[in-house]
Structures are given as structure tokens and as C-alpha cells.
Amino acid sequence: MPVHFSTIPEEIKPEMEELAPSDEFWMGEALKEAQLAFDQQEVPIGAVLVFDNQIVARSGNRTLRDQDPTAHAEIVTLREAARVLGNHRLVGTKLYVTLEPCAMCAGALIQARVASLVYGASDPKAGAVHSHFEICTTAFLNHRVEVLSGVRDLECAAILQQFFRARRKQPLL
Ligand SMILES: [Zn+2]
Numbered sequence: 632m633p634v635h636f637s638t639i640p641e642e643i644k645p646e647m648e649e650l651a652p653s654d655e656f657w658m659g660e661a662l663k664e665a666q667l668a669f670d671q672q673e674v675p676i677g678a679v680l681v682f683d684n685q686i687v688a689r690s691g692n693r694t695l696r697d698q699d700p701t702a703h704a705e706i707v708t709l710r711e712a713a714r715v716l717g718n719h720r721l722v723g724t725k726l727y728v729t730l731e732p733c734a735m736c737a738g739a740l741i742q743a744r745v746a747s748l749v750y751g752a753s754d755p756k757a758g759a760v761h762s763h764f765e766i767c768t769t770a771f772l773n774h775r776v777e778v779l780s781g782v783r784d785l786e787c788a789a790i791l792q793q794f795f796r797a798r799r800k801q802p803l804l
Pocket of ligand 1: 703705732733734735736737
């Protein structure tokens with residue numbers, strides 16, 4: 632018989648919560664995907680989708696490699712997660728991404744019914760979660776995504792800054 636969390640004695644609960652990986656841990660996994668994208672000369676943004684304390688799917692940005700303008704880390708991750716879980720609705724899942732999602736990706740999170748979004752750095756230019764639009768939390772859509780921002784934001788921003796600094800140094804072709 633499966634053990635339900637509610638049946639676990641109160642004194643053990645805090646210990647069990649400690650054992651569950653933290654948001655910082657999962658963001659570290661998203662950062663690894665950002666680094667892999669960086670190594671492929673892609674804009675270094677990474678994402679992982681977590682369900683039941685396990686990574687279901689993970690990806691970095693792939694727009695250049697796939698020659699696909701929609702191949703943002705979040706979209707590739709959601710597609711893979713839907714395939715793995717055998718469901719286009721990703722109910723109860725949590726998406727971690729290093730940068731605030733754009734309008735396309737925030738819209739996809741709504742379509743997929745993702746429960747929570749955790750992102751690292753803000754994107755004042757194209758972010759569509761807090762910076763503009765507030766797509767994930769707007770009242771008139773039929774689904775809202777719980778949002779936590781700023782997790783390991785300095786590291787998430789640093790890898791992007793490093794990428795664009797290096798790119799500016801390259802001679803123009
Ligand atoms: Zn996007």
C-alpha cells in the first residue's frame with residue numbers, strides 16, 4: 632500500500648522535506664543545460680521539467696541547431712515531457728528555466744497546464760511573466776501558473792552576459 636504524506640508522523644515530515652531537492656538544485660540542472668547550449672554557440676538558456684521529484688525532460692535553447700525559431704529551451708522541454716508522460720497536459724509539473732520566459736513560452740506553459748514555473752534571471756526586454764504581459768498569472772486565461780522568480784538569478788544572468796560579451800568580441804563576418 633502506498634504511504635500517503637498525510638499519514639506520516641508530524642515529527643518526521645520536516646526531515647522528509649529536507650530530503651526533497653530544492654529549487655536551487657533543480658535550477659542547477661537547468662544551468663547545466665544552459666552551459667551545454669553555450670558550448671554549441673546557442674544563446675545559453677536551459678530548462679528542466681520536474682514531476683514527482685524527478686526530471687522528466689530537459690533541454691537548452693536549440694534555435695540554431697534545429698533552425699527553428701520556436702526551439703526555445705522551454706518549448707523543447709515541454710514537447711519532450713508530453714511525449715515521455717504520454718499526455719499533452721502536464722498537470723502537476725514544475726518547469727525550471729534560467730531566464731524569464733518570452734510570450735511564446737509563457738503561452739505554452741498555459742497550454743500545457745504546467746502547475747508552477749521557477750525562473751532565474753529576469754528578462755526586461757522580452758520577459759512575459761513579470762516584465763511584460765504577465766501571461767502566466769493573468770486573470771482572464773483559464774489556467775494560471777504559480778510563479779517563483781530570482782532563483783540563482785545571478786548565475787543565470789552571468790552565463791548570458793558571458794555569452795554576449797564573447798560574441799561581441801568576435802570579428803563581424
Ligand atoms: Zn521563449
